[in-house]
Amino acid sequence: MRDEDEFVAFARGSRDRLRRTAYLMCGDWERAADHVQEALIRVYVAWPRLTRAGREYAYARKAVVSVVLDHTRRRSSTELVVEADPQRPADLDVAELVSARATLMQVMTALPPRQRACVVLRYFDDLSVAETAKALGCSEGTVKSQTARALDRLRSMFDDSSLGELTLGAGTW
Amino acid sequence: MVNDMRALLHEAAANPPADDLDLAAVLRSGRRRVRRHRVRVGAGTALAVAGAVAVTALVGSTDSGRDTPAASSVPRPDGPVIGLADAGQAHQGVDYELVAQHANEDLDVANGQYYDGVTDDGLILFRDGPRGTRNKVRLALLDPATGDWQRLPGLAEKEQTWPLELGRERLALASIAYDDTEPFGGTLRAHVFDRTARAWTTVTWPGLPRVSGSRSPVIGTDGRIYVGVPATQGSPPPGGWPTGPDGEADDAGAEGETYDLWSVSLADSADVRDEGLRYGALAFTDDAMVWSETTNGTNDRIHVRDLQTGAQHDFDPRSGERCNLLGLGASGDRIVLSQYCGTYRDGRDDRVQILTTGGDPVTTIQGDGIDGAVVGELVEVTSHMPKREGTYVYDLADDRLLRVTDSLSSYALGGPVPDGYLMWHTAYGERQDPMRGGGAVQTLARWTS
Numbered sequence: 001m002r003d004e005d006e007f008v009a010f011a012r013g014s015r016d017r018l019r020r021t022a023y024l025m026c027g028d029w030e031r032a033a034d035h036v037q038e039a040l041i042r043v044y045v046a047w048p049r050l051t052r053a054g055r056e057y058a059y060a061r062k063a064v065v066s067v068v069l070d071h072t073r074r075r076s077s078t079e080l081v082v083e084a085d086p087q088r089p090a091d092l093d094v095a096e097l098v099s100a101r102a103t104l105m106q107v108m109t110a111l112p113p114r115q116r117a118c119v120v121l122r123y124f125d126d127l128s129v130a131e132t133a134k135a136l137g138c139s140e141g142t143v144k145s146q147t148a149r150a151l152d153r154l155r156s157m158f159d160d161s162s163l164g165e166l167t168l169g170a171g172t173w
Numbered sequence: 174m175v176n177d178m179r180a181l182l183h184e185a186a187a188n189p190p191a192d193d194l195d196l197a198a199v200l201r202s203g204r205r206r207v208r209r210h211r212v213r214v215g216a217g218t219a220l221a222v223a224g225a226v227a228v229t230a231l232v233g234s235t236d237s238g239r240d241t242p243a244a245s246s247v248p249r250p251d252g253p254v255i256g257l258a259d260a261g262q263a264h265q266g267v268d269y270e271l272v273a274q275h276a277n278e279d280l281d282v283a284n285g286q287y288y289d290g291v292t293d294d295g296l297i298l299f300r301d302g303p304r305g306t307r308n309k310v311r312l313a314l315l316d317p318a319t320g321d322w323q324r325l326p327g328l329a330e331k332e333q334t335w336p337l338e339l340g341r342e343r344l345a346l347a348s349i350a351y352d353d354t355e356p357f358g359g360t361l362r363a364h365v366f367d368r369t370a371r372a373w374t375t376v377t378w379p380g381l382p383r384v385s386g387s388r389s390p391v392i393g394t395d396g397r398i399y400v401g402v403p404a405t406q407g408s409p410p411p412g413g414w415p416t417g418p419d420g421e422a423d424d425a426g427a428e429g430e431t432y433d434l435w436s437v438s439l440a441d442s443a444d445v446r447d448e449g450l451r452y453g454a455l456a457f458t459d460d461a462m463v464w465s466e467t468t469n470g471t472n473d474r475i476h477v478r479d480l481q482t483g484a485q486h487d488f489d490p491r492s493g494e495r496c497n498l499l500g501l502g503a504s505g506d507r508i509v510l511s512q513y514c515g516t517y518r519d520g521r522d523d524r525v526q527i528l529t530t531g532g533d534p535v536t537t538i539q540g541d542g543i544d545g546a547v548v549g550e551l552v553e554v555t556s557h558m559p560k561r562e563g564t565y566v567y568d569l570a571d572d573r574l575l576r577v578t579d580s581l582s583s584y585a586l587g588g589p590v591p592d593g594y595l596m597w598h599t600a601y602g603e604r605q606d607p608m609r610g611g612g613a614v615q616t617l618a619r620w621t622s
Contacts, residue, residue, distance in 0.1 A: 004200060004413075007203075008200070012196070016192065019194075023186050024185065029189055033193060037198065044199060044202075048416060070281055104181045104182070105185055119182075124186070154178070166176045166178055167178065168178055168179065
């Protein structure tokens with residue numbers, strides 16, 4: 001038996017965040033939950049060496065990325081899944097906000113999987129280029145070029161719409 | 174208007190639906206994969222769904238007086254001992270002849286096609302899948318000499334199957350139907366393919382209790398299926414197993430588990446027999462039934478029953494005090510025990526102990542990350558040691574150990590083969606990402622030396 005209590009505590013504490021990352025990468029909450037479940041199984045297998053190294057969450061996030069990308073490769077069609085968010089914050093312009101979100105998610109879903117992963121890891125998970133490269137198992141140069149291509153596409157979609165400019169906001173690093 | 178992408182991403186993911194993540198399922202699947210990584214699985218299990226027995230463990234001084242591996246080195250077993258460094262090199266054309274080979278370039282991307290065994294008349298049971306949401310599997314018999322195919326009619330089975338018998342007249346595959354009440358046990362089913370009529374028949378046995386999903390049923394010399402019904406299970410010490418020097422939990426010297434032996438007829442769903450025998454692991458030779466007292470823990474008794482006369486004897490195999498019995502095989506007058514005996518500062522103590530059916534020691538193959546399984550008159554030894562990774566063959570007839578390959582795939586592939594054949598698998602290409610399994614090449618060979 002492993003120290004399952006620690007693993008369970010980690011899984012309970014991290015699954016929500018992991019599911020959000022997975023959702024932004026795949027565009028579907030149900031599939032995101034499946035991806036997180038598979039990723040957590042991989043984390044369980046690697047758990048003893050992860051806890052020694054203190055890198056549980058980074059490994060779990062990398063596992064999510066890997067599972068989502070693997071799944072994307074397996075799918076034979078490019079299904080577009082965009083969910084309208086039923087929960088509406090009361091103090092914002094709902095129509096514009098939902099429209100901007102929906103547009104972003106729609107364009108995100110149409111991006112090549114690794115470009116999408118770069119955007120999510122860099123601007124949702126706030127990873128640096130180096131950390132993103134580690135999570136994706138590629139070079140920093142690849143992260144930069146993939147991110148730049150994704151941003152070009154996202155910006156052009158927003159520029160061509162009535163939604164206005166898309167900015168990157170402030171990062172935390 | 175300015176749209177902040179970070180804010181939009183966070184808002185898009187801000188209101189997830191209720192989380193129905195099944196943590197219990199994560200734990201169940203995780204445990205199974207850990208076991209699969211550490212133990213040689215039974216014949217016919219394959220890709221990502223293999224089931225086997227647990228290898229959990231113990232390190233550190235304990236009340237029971239077990240030794241303290243973290244402060245010591247791998248001990249030497251009693252009797253003759255050889256290591257993988259003693260192996261000679263097997264050569265194609267000298268020690269074996271290549272019969273067939275099949276490569277799956279990337280099994281992370283999609284499921285593939287596999288050799289699941291070889292029939293008594295030399296045809297390969299070839300499997301495609303499972304694929305799709307319905308886990309559809311397609312089976313065929315492939316003649317490696319001509320390349321001719323015989324596709325088999327569809328088999329309506331969603332669960333994993335593994336071959337019990339690949340005969341000239343019939344093929345028999347087993348599966349276990351699980352339900353939520355008992356994740357590691359279920360209802361045994363057998364699917365019998367009549368090779369003349371080219372039709373499948375599925376047999377279940379209403380009188381058979383739920384069987385263990387971690388102990389593969391075996392076919393006896395009388396053609397009956399012998400299967401274990403869980404009886405007793407060892408428990409970890411309070412606080413769980415300590416972590417060994419390799420970072421893995423270490424349960425060497427664990428209390429084993431037992432099963433009650435039942436048998437059923439492939440021809441009659443009412444023919445169910447409680448054999449009145451509690452055991453750990455079971456194997457048959459042509460004329461003997463061999464079983465251990467316990468399995469997946471320490472075992473100090475091996476029993477041998479002569480199937481002609483009914484005469485029975487037993488002996489202490491004198492395995493190490495901390496050796497967990499993980500696999501048992503038998504061939505002719507040889508018994509083979511695959512064991513995990515603890516983790517030490519200088520590595521794991523894994524042993525493949527070979528004895529006569531009278532209990533006399535023949536030799537013990539000792540290594541870090543090895544396991545062994547009987548294939549006809551050979552013992553196929555699999556090594557996960559980085560510098561000695563690969564498949565080795567110990568020939569029970571002449572006590573030679575030969576290295577056949579220098580790599581292993583990440584998957585549990587293969588199945589039963591007739592005497593004289595050997596099947597192994599190697600990695601396809603270079604493995605770039607340790608998180609991914611990559612591809613696999615299966616090789617079927619005829620052992621000639």
